Amino acid sequence: MIQLSNVSKTFYTKKGKVDALKNVSLQVNKGEIFGVIGYSGAGKSTLIRCVNLLERPTGGRVTVNGVELTALNSGKLKEMRKKIGMIFQGFNLLKTATVYDNIAIPFRLAGVPKSEIHKRVEKYLAIVGLQDRHDSYPSQLSGGQKQRVAIARALALEPEVLLSDEATSALDPETTETILDLLLKINDVLGITILLITHEMNVVQRICDRVAVMENGEIVETGSLSQIFTAPKHETTKKFVNSLFHQPLPKSLVNELKSSGPIVTLSFTDTSSGEPALALVSKKFDVYPNILSGNVIQLKNEPYGKLIVHLQGNAEETKKAVQFLEQRGVRVEGVNVHDFKNQRIS
């Protein structure tokens, strides 16, 4: 549905040139919710603005629904943009217009008949749950309600793709949840493909099917939500995943415990494989697993858990316990088999 092929974008500033995107290639499939996550300055905004050519790439091709946007003249591009809705962190509503007019004005400018405009405004205000706020002005709405109006305005164009530029970053956690639920509904009920950028891993965790991680103008890792959580490869991806979990253990505790067995991180997507497997470990081997910290979160379609566990026992037994856990689909990290040999276990 969206394809970026070797897209680059260079800005020339007084201080010199900035390569905001460096040969970025990305494929978003029809019907999916695709998230691009990265820290500030990674190039996310530039990337999403290149999709509808709000920002024209310096090099490469952008194709949406089979049409190469980078090859279109401005008239045709204007037509294609109607199929690409966009929502923003700051909502971008007209302050002096009512909710109704914020949605209706683009249609009036395009000469759409009044009755058709009315039908669309009604339909999409109902979808976002604001059918009773026609006459309100943006200043009379909460942040979440403003974003709902912005979403209704984007949907009223009946786009095939919705671009979301940090749409929940200005909202409190509870309101964020309701907007994420709305995006899920839009994707599910209307079948709209969503490409979103965010710096918040909880957004990715809740609604994305696939994820790309950006750093320094490049995509450093791409994968399904499950791959990104269970087997992150790049350091930045690991940091984002860990941001949803525990704080590091106190050094003094680590030093105290490591003499009597390794401290490992266990991760699993099937909750039946986490704690029950640990119970079996203590039965089958001469190892006493002690959970130091743990958390289970809900990914879009499955639970995902992470536990930090001290495996108290001798080297031979803890090695067997680790193998047993891995055989049961539990990912075990932070343990180096060679370390076992040198460990003096009490």
Ligand SMILES: Nc1ncnc2c1ncn2[C@@H]1O[C@H](COP(=O)(O)OP(=O)(O)OP(=O)(O)O)[C@@H](O)[C@H]1O
């Ligand atoms: N119009 C511009 N002129 C010059 N440099 C720009 C422009 N827009 C972005 N940049 C630079 O490009 C790089 C990527 O910026 P971009 O806004 O795309 O990152 P981001 O990941 O969206 O970060 P943030 O979340 O802070 O917005 C940064 O170094 C930024 O300073």
